[in-house]
Amino acid sequence: MGTPTARPEAELDDKDRAILRILQQDNKTPQRLIAEQVNLSAPAVQRRIARLESAGVIRGNIAVVDPAALGLGTSVMVEVHSASDRAVVLDGLKQQFRDAPEVQQCYHVGGNGGFIVIVHVQDIAAFDALARRLFSENELVYSFRSLVVLDPVKVSLAIEV
Amino acid sequence: MGTPTARPEAELDDKDRAILRILQQDNKTPQRLIAEQVNLSAPAVQRRIARLESAGVIRGNIAVVDPAALGLGTSVMVEVHSASDRAVVLDGLKQQFRDAPEVQQCYHVGGNGGFIVIVHVQDIAAFDALARRLFSENELVYSFRSLVVLDPVKVSLAIEV
DNA sequence: GCCTCTGACGCAGCAAAATTGCACGGAACG
């Protein structure tokens, strides 16, 4: 239930995939233009998109904003090790990370990695304050390792379709 | 030049931020509705969005698709340590990761972390093949640590505005 | 082999959304 996700296995043909490729780059692309590239009519594209959305294949439509433009020039990846692997503890941590607006992404990983958390803050000082609140003073956290991002080489949510 | 990003410091007022908050959740929201929530007229919202886009604050508009729905049910975070810290090597690795479609995100981090890479693949076997090609057999890579994602607790590109 | 049913398509028309032109009002400046 961690992810309220989509259907087991929708079957997508080449045109669906082509449409997804376009929308993952720019979902403001007019359906008419998509239609040309996919050899369909605009209404057909419209119907396919609607189907993909209600099937959960398309999970959302969002604007991507530049953190730097908002003064959030510092990104940090944090490897968080929980105090225990009991479900209560893990679930508690998940909830905390979900609720924290500075946390942009969070993954629970195996291989003794615990949680990988990506946060965006104004500067190192702000991160220090956040880390204190979210990790150091957190009873559910055993230890954590902070990796400051030097270069966001590639940032996206796109997947290969 | 790693990030062809935006202006030094655009000044955003409360309404800009409110608009960004909405668009980060759903950029298909009609400007009319945004206008209501922000106490502006629709054209005013339109002009502000246009300004935010050309200023680079809004970096793109994308559809988010569910990896699981596409058969990419396995996500792995990889901590990659480069063979050296020379610019040629680092730049080479960055380019390789940018070019690999399985790589969704990649960050160059300090603190001896090297690179953090997020990949999406079909299954563990596919990851093994990918890791061999991208890491094991890569002269620019010294070592790497694979952390399989058990639960994508929070996945987004949104930032607090 | 034929019929029917289902699903997807394109076309045409309609509704809704985005965009532009224009005139007004307030703030900064001289």
Place this chain on the structure above:
DNA sequence: CGTTCCGTGCAATTTTGCTGCGTCAGAGGC
């Protein structure tokens, strides 16, 4: 106090998205 500049709202236009309808091709039943 007048001028300029920036952002706004209103109204009109253009573009886009959506829906109804008739057609067609393939799957399955008889």
